[in-house]
């Protein structure tokens with residue numbers, strides 16, 4: 001049998017995988033990955049500057065994760081946390097409580113994805129509070145399904161029903177938040193510490209802290225969604241610590257599982273225990289994903305990955321500055337740690353740059369209300385050389401697209417974000 005090419009694999013995907021879960025930018029079809037590199041079937045290597053939208057925080061196939069998962073799957077202490085406990089899930093819950101000492105007498109919900117962690121947090125908030133309202137921000141993304149989708153500014157602004165009592169406010173418009181909180185009827189404010197899918201918007205220093213002060217002054221719970229930029233990516237273990245904000249509830253996902261489905265919501269017992277049996281997913285808290293999560297947390301500490309993100313982040317900030325010079329297609333660049341945004345002149349150019357970068361050997365996707373911001377969330381273990389190679393590729397891709405290297409028809413099949 002002739003081995004399939006990357007193109008064959010991609011075509012086969014179209015014949016079998018529902019587009020309901022497609023968010024495609026180019027026909028990538030890697031067959032293996034290690035660290036920050038993905039490899040296609042013919043051996044072509046791609047530097048992954050997205051890290052699977054941040055899910056590959058510790059990189060692909062990290063040896064600690066491989067070992068922990070292999071061990072746990074060989075023992076399988078049950079496959080669910082619903083009606084029995086298991087040592088891996090219990091230890092992960094304990095690790096997570098210790099990771100967020102800001103929350104006193106905390107309890108942990110373990111889930112599969114950022115979406116269900118946020119949904120479970122919201123259900124608990126609703127049960128614990130008699131206040132009817134919620135606030136989230138325009139351009140925010142808290143999940144692609146269920147209750148988390150209904151508080152995501154991106155979806156609600158595009159016509160999906162908002163949650164009952166939801167008010168959307170421009171991102172970190174503190175005057176507006178103060179006005180809304182003054183009614184003393186808001187149960188919770190949900191915030192991303194960096195507005196990621198909304199265009200990689202990094203708040204001014206102190207804004208999150210002020211938001212947290214406002215919430216506490218009005219006895220409103222502050223839910224900080226660390227799903228994308230948490231766990232070391234900003235150079236801080238928690239992004240909310242960049243300016244000393246104090247959350248009431250924190251949610252994690254993506255990188256927490258080392259590539260496996262795993263998420264968590266951590267909040268005070270009085271909230272997280274207010275709605276018994278309200279968020280039930282049979283295999284959530286299974287020992288295999290929990291073991292992966294413990295290995296990830298251990299790796300973050302052992303390899304000082306937050307510090308590494310900070311050091312590489314300084315380099316990235318400098319490189320993004322040079323990328324901008326002399327390129328009218330680049331409107332703005334933003335970064336903090338290993339979160340970066342490159343705002344380009346329009347959506348069509350951005351789609352072509354992402355496509356061209358893939359042709360040249362880098363994976364980068366775009367976000368933002370105008371679909372014109374390349375988002376960088378590479379694995380925190382990326383080497384300096386790989387990061388430099390990835391940025392060089394983006395630089396070349398921008399120049400190539402300006403020279404007309406990618407036809408409209410080539411990107412037309414990919415709906416992008």
Ligand SMILES: Cc1ncc(COP(=O)(O)O)c(C=O)c1O
Pocket residue numbers: 053112113114115116118141142143144192196197225226227228229253254
């Ligand atoms: C900030 C944030 N929260 C929640 C989610 C949802 O996570 P998941 O796709 O794992 O459900 C995402 C996904 O992009 C996100 O960026």
